[in-house]
Amino acid sequence: DTGVSQNPRHKITKRGQNVTFRCDPISEHNRLYWYRQTLGQGPEFLTYFQNEAQLEKSRLLSDRFSAERPKGSFSTLEIQRTEQGDSAMYLCAGAGDTDTQYFGPGTRLTVL
């Protein structure tokens, strides 16, 4: 158990709906990362935060995606107007003073 939790674990939605995922790292994780993983592939970087500051966003993160970490603790990832291509596992990872990232169990999104 890495101590990183994600909710919900599964989300099924209809195309065009908005969805929001939450990640709760442990308090020592001043850095927080979001990745997306599709079937049979490795995770792909989406964005990361240093405390509450969003420092980098991948080109994969279209305008329909937004992430926040308002108090430097938990983070949310919102997808607006979901598309079938958004179906994937969304993974969150926390990191502290070392370079090791501790991943949560992921949120599996299915867009119908």
Next chain:
Amino acid sequence: SQQGEEDPQALSIQEGENATMNCSYKTSINNLQWYRQNSGRGLVHLILIRSNEREKHSGRLRVTLDTSKKSSSLLITASRAADTASYFCATDADGNNRLAFGKGNQVVVIP
């Protein structure tokens, strides 16, 4: 785009045998990490090796890094059925820990 590429993609071995996976990458790196993922679950960090290191051990795991060839290998000795999983290498190119993962290596250990 995926930085690391593991070879072979799928490996099936008998319990007790050793399993070796290779990973190649394209750009210079700060460190390289190996992760394990059980089906449909999150990733578990196995080992991190820095660009100035050549070999690292952790329990039954041995990782090597050859920066001149831009490649790394993960050896699992005396495999167990519980080692059945997908194994990913991930590179950190510039020290900000934005990891670039390979496609993964599926390992099946037959009891």
